[in-house]
Structures are given as structure tokens and as C-alpha cells.
Amino acid sequence: MAPPIKVDIVIRAKAVHSLQQSAPAYRSLAVHGGRIWALSDDLHCLDDCIGPDTRVIDEPDQTVLPAFDDTHTHMIFAGLSQFDVPVHLATCIDELVDLLCERAAHTEPGSWITTTANWQEYNLKERRFPTAEELDRASTAHPIVLRRGGHNVIVNSLALQLGGITVDTQSPPGGKIGRAADGSLNGQLQDQGMVPVLRLMPQPNFDDRIRGLESASAAYAAVGIGCVRDCAVPIADVPILMATRDSGKLHVRTRALISSIGLMSASAVASLLNQMEQYRHLQHDDWLSIWGVKFFLDGGIEAGATKEPYEGRPDEGCCGFTDFRGILIWDPDEILEAMDAVLRRGWRIGTHAYGDRAVEILLDVYGRLQQRHPHLAAGTLVMEHGGLADPGAQARTVDMGIPVTIQQPLLHDVAAIQSLYFGKDRTARLFPARGWL
Template sequence: MLLIKNANVITLSPTRPRAEAILIEDGRIKAVGSMAEVSLLAPKSAELLDLQGKTVLPGFTECHMHPILYAFFLLNLDLNGMRSMQELLGCMRSKAAEAAPDQWLMGLRFNEEGITEQRLPTMAELDAAAPQHPTLVLRYCGHLAIANSPALALAGISHDTPNPHGGEIERDSSGKLTGVLRETAISLVTDQIPPPDFEAFMQAGERTFAQLASYGITSVHGILQTSDAGPSGKLGYLEISALKALHDKIPQRLNLMIMATEASQIEELRASELHDPAPDSMCKVGPWKIICDGSLGGHSAVMFKPYSDAPNMTGIKLWTDDELERMIREAHFKGMQLAVHCIGDRMLHIVLEILAKAIADSPPRDHRHRIEHASVAPPELVRRAKELGLIMSVQPPFIYSERSWVHKRLGERISSLYPFHSFLEEGLTMCGGSDAPVESAEPLLGIYSAVNRLGVAPEQAISIEDAIRMYTTHAAYAAFEESVKGTIETGKLADLVVLSGDPLSTPPERLRDLSVEMTLVGGKVIFSR
């Protein structure tokens, strides 16, 4: 047994919101209460953990991330801190000088809005920086990339190559390639990149989950590809095998969201070693994940009206309506949970109408279908989502990273962006994630962003407790796990996070000053500062 004492326990349970001690046995909470109450139940042989007043919360759940892609990103250049085009190109030149001839160069998480010039690099600039190396720079959203001439040549892309379905190969007014690729067109290039060295990847995978543990994350709703239909391109075929190889080294509990085109792909995984439906499972196969449109940053989220700073663009649909309806209906009628990516308002409208028909045409059930992102959601769509009993799976770190430029993208539509307060006011369940590696996976950053809003539709700010619940109680509900996770109560899993201070009494602007001191899964410490 483990006795946690001298703690400030925030249980998030309405029956006993606060406590001082927790007794853990066989991975579960045996008792929670005052020091006097819990000490009476602890044998003398119990291991003691004196937290000296630190705060304990239910462990955080990361509700939307790409774990294998995260590991792959760790093996490549992170360009998120670039401040000028000169710095970016200098970084690419230095990497090219170190690399063997013809070796691929990949720069990831580039944000043109964060550099002085506020523009993308040109194909000519990348050619000059790495003339002998195929090079790809991926915008941080993952929905837009810039390739140099060697990379385009290896991909067989020329001025007369047609756009792939659900993607765009950008050309200038004279029809010449610019090097810019959007959505599925990116895979034409990434498909040419060889898989990483196995040992290097395994090390990156272990680092990925160690980082998550340091953020207080005890459960992960992780997105995996089963084919080349997704951000990893043909490398997506390897994601399931990669996770199987890493499985025994992952300390968090996994709820896998599977990108698929057929229900049989998910059924096959549910018959594999990756699916354990037991309440204390370390890995289970959960929703069918479908990506429908792009991103606001790449002007590819599907909007009713053109972007305010790109009046000729309204986004890119990755599926036809018929294809989308076929998948949604198949999942719903087979009793599967859906997790559907919708960022633009028009895309959300299309998906809600398809879901409404599927739900109306079937017997009532507790489907808990999820809308992933739900970024631009005007009031009428918020009400429609409530009518359909949907869960809104949101990524508050987007507020932090987009705050300097998203106003010019959307104009007056900014009031409908990440409308967290409206979701809760309407009575929707809202769980929180990050879309890592696109954004930082730190739940404390997400909580800070959801509470402070940083000038992005400030009227949509939510309370600190509501923000914490996105990563705890509501996250558990979103995975049908509310009986074992989300609150600190007797009988539930001993998945806990220890913070340096009490978030509920911390000024909102100081929430980022809190630190994760310890993370426990099943009563075992997986991170300690």
C-alpha cells in the first residue's frame, strides 16, 4: 500500500471536493479523506509519501495527439523558434552541411507568423539553402508544406501534375510550381522519405512518453493511421507496428483513435494485442477517427465564406460528402464511437447534418460521438451539436499559438472561434487535448489558454475548474471511463498528478507558473521532479 499524506487533494468529486490523504492498494484508491480518517485504514507497513502541502489532482488525459508522429518529429528539425527568414535558411544550410549527399532534410513546426517577414520560404530559397538535398518544411499546423526542387522531382511533381483529391499543388499565375503543398498533396513528397532508423525511433518514442509523463499526463487518446490516408503519408502504414514495438515501454494508459476508411480495419485491431477492454486496461482501441478538412493556418479549413486575408480561398474538403456519409453511417450502425475532425464552420455543418441523419435512422444509444477541434462554431451549430448529444474535443493551446494572427484570418467570425464558454453554457461535454506534435502537449498550457484567452474572443473564457475538468472528468467521459477515471474517489484508478500549487487559488495569469512535481499511474510514480 501507498499512503499519500499532507496533501491538498482536489478530488473533483461533488461528494467530497477536498481531502488531505489518499490510500492506494493494487493500483486503485482504497480511501480518500482527512489524515485522521485515512491513517486509520493504513497498515504500518504502508509506504509513505509526504507531499508537504502540494496539490493532488486526478491525472491529466491528453485527448487528442499523434504519438508516433510526435516521436518522428523529435528526429527532425524543430523550426518553431525561428524569428527571421535568415535564421530559418541558415538553419537549413547548417543541417545540409552536416548531412550526407542526397539525404532528406525535414524542418517541422514552422510558423511564418512568428518571423519578421511573416511569409513562407520560397522554393528558390530552399533550393539555395540545400541544393543537393531534398527538403521539406512543414508548417506547424501540419496542413501546409514547402518543398524544394529536388524533393518535388523525387515525388514526380511537375507543372502539369494534377491536384490529388483533397489536396492542392500550388502554382503561380504563370502556372509554375511554387513549392507550396496543401493537405493530401503533402503526402506526395513525404511518401518518398525513408522510414527512420529503428533504434533511433525507439529512443524517440520513449522520450515522447517520458515528456508526456513530465506534463502530468496519465492517459492518452492517441491517433494512429492504418494507411497512407493521414498526415504521416505512407509512413502511416508503420504506425500500428511502431506502437506495438513501443507498447511495453509506455507508462500511460492509451485510448487509440484509429484513422481508417473501413470498419473492418478497426475490428481487426480490436482483435489484436492492442485492445484490452478491462477497466484498468493500459491500451484499448477506441473511436474511428476521420479528418474532414484542413487548418485555419493553411487556409484549408472549410468555411462558408472566404478567409478575410485570402478572399479566393474557402478551404479544402478531404472527402466527398458521399464518402464521408458512408464512413459515418458505417461507424454509427456498427456501434462504434466517432471522432470527426472539423475546423471550419461549413465542414462542421456538413458533418452535423450527416450525423443527424445517421442518429435518426438508428435506435437510440449512448454513442458519445466526438467532434475533434470544433474550431469555428457559430451559435446555431453549437445548439445543433447539443441536440445530437455530441462531445466537443477541443485544443486550447491553439489559442496561445494563433493569438497573433487568427484575427486577420477570420475577421468578425472571431467571436465563434473556440467557443468554450458557449459549449458549456449549452450543456455540451468538452474534453481537452493539444494536437501534439502540432502544439505543446502540456495540459497546464491548455488550462492557462482556456481561462485567459489572450485576446482571442475573451467572452469565451471559462473558469479554472471547468478548464481542469476538460483534462480529467470530461476526458474520462469522452472515453467511456468515468467509472474508473476523472475524479479521486474510492475504487477508482490511482492515476494522479501532483502540482506545486493549488490551481483553483492561483491567479489566472499565473497558472503557467505552476509545475508538475510528480505523476502516478496505478499508484506507481512515472515522473518525479
């Protein structure tokens, strides 16, 4: 009889849960080659698997659970923000400007200054976005990009100038260029309106990007997240993910959705798909895989496409919107052809749909795709968020076999400001998790 294999790790604990309904709580677990090798309901039953190089973890008072799988997150941007100005620490606009001033004092003139995105203007004393004029107080010698979430930036005058945005520039389809009451530019750019500035921004150097991603992925792992679905990875950032993995510094399994943000036509998406071919082998990588393509059908907090008008807009006095119902970024027929090209290349699709009007349009588009491709594997078409989906839309989604990643924690961050746009009642039913279940 062959001697028992010597494994890499043995864990002894108060309870080891597999989360299989009929399975008991185990007491010991063996790991070998990155896989669970054995489980036992006896604390010492796996001791024969312990060799001189085995790591033994004795935690008699602890419980072991499978790692969490975060199905909608933005880890690549969390890594990037490691080097950004931490404006989420500010409680008012003056503090925010002071943080930018401090960075400007140590930054070569002409170099870009960017900020973290995980803040809400509603948490500032003024309860509003800063303006370009206020950012100019920090510096007029540096282009400044104040990120807020993934759908908004506020920039200073130099960044507007470099992006070619003037008082005569009109808001593009699927985006907004913000204006003050007198019609002047206030520095706010939304969705497609961000593109002229964002495409100019340089990235941190390669080694810094790896360090940032190492830090961000370690933070995910530290709270029990073992796998992420990174839902808007720029194609240019795939080498960063690969290098981080190859150096052993990518601490969670990662499935990347390649971002199509800024693309507005089927031909532009076809060009992106051509670039993705070089990473085709990552479809089968156990630690880092390319999941598919991420589309954005509508805006977010301030611009999700809704059936009913917004109840209020804190910026409506300066932007000229009446009866505002959000922004559709894509024409439905155009996005259909773009998505069809993705499916014909063998990739999956995840689509941001934040408002109920966008949800129904997306279901129409997905239905047409299913007619063209009647044998799609389960999970090929995914709805991201599914905001404000009513019972009819939920039932239709389930009948079509479309998974939904609600991103429920988002509501905890944005509920206060979302209610300014949607109203409290509509915000309360933004992500109806129980209805989906």
C-alpha cells in the same frame, strides 16, 4: 482479522482533491496495482498500509490533483519530432535555412530531412512560408520536408521531383499545390496535396521511435497530463505504441484514433478497417487502446470550410483563389458510407471540422448515421474542433448528443495568423468554449 494490505505508494500532502463536488480535501492517498486504493482525511491514517516495499511520498506543503486528460493532441507526432530539425527556433527564413544546412552537412545525400511542425510563419521576420527555392539553398542533394502543423508542408525541388509533382500537376480534390505568381511551384503542399510526398518518406528506425515516444510521453506526464487522446495515429505506428508500452516507457494512458488521412473513398477506409482488426484486442487495454478512426472533413488554418468567404489570404496572389471558402476533403455522401462501415465494424469516429460550413455538413452526416444506427452508445460520434459553430449549430450538436473536442490551446498558437484568413472578429469566435458549456 486480516492484516491491512501493503500498498505500492502512500502520499501524504497538504490536500488531496478528488474533484467530486461534495467530497472534502483529503490528506493521504494509497495506490496499489496502479489504482487508487484508499483516501483519508487524516495524514497518517493509511500508515498501516506501508510495507517494506512501499514508496512513501511526504509533501506536507503540496496539493495533489487528478491528472489531466488531454482529449485532443498529437503525441505520436511529438515523439517523431524528437529527431527533426528544430525549425521552431528560427526567427527568420535565413536562420531556418541555416538549421537545414547544418543537418544536411551531417546527413548522407539522398536521405530525407524533416522538421518540427510546431512553428508559425507569422513568427518569422518575413511573415510568410519559405519557398522551394529557399529550401534548395540548404540542399539539392536531400529531399527536404518542412512541416507546419498537420495540414501543410513546404518542400524543396528534389522532394517535388520525387513526388512526381510538376508544373503541370493540378491540385487534387481536398488539397492544394502552391504556386508562385508566375505559375511555378513554390513548394507549398496542403492537405491531400501533401500525400504524393509524405507517402515516400521513410520513418526513423524502430528503437529511435520508441525513444522519441518515451521522451514525448514523459513531457506530457511532467506537466500533469495522465491520459491522452492521440488524434491521428498512422496505422503503421501502432506497433511503436505497443512496444513503448510493453517496455514500460509509455508514460501516459493513450487512446489512439487511427488516421484516415490520404483516404478518399469508402473502399479505401474498408481496407484500413481490415488492417485494424489485428489490434481489436486493444479496445480493452487499460493503458493503450484503439479508440476508433479519425476523419478529416475540411482543411485547417488556411483551408477550413466556411460559409462566408475568407477576408484575406496571404498567398491568394499566387494561388488563383477568389471568393475562397476553404476546402472540403470529402464528398458528404462518400464520407457517410465510409463512416457507416466504421460503425458496422464496432469502432468509434472522430471527425475534424474546422470551419462552420464543415460543422453543419458533419452534423448532417452524423444525423444520417444516427438514423441508420439508432442505438449508438454515447460518445461513438465525436466532432473535433467544431470551429465557428454558431449558437444554432451548438444547440443542434448538444441535442444530437455529439461531444466536441475544441482543442482550445490551438487558438493561442494560431490566432495571429488565423486572423489573416478569417479576420479578427471571426477568429475571436473560432472556438466558443463558453457557448458549448
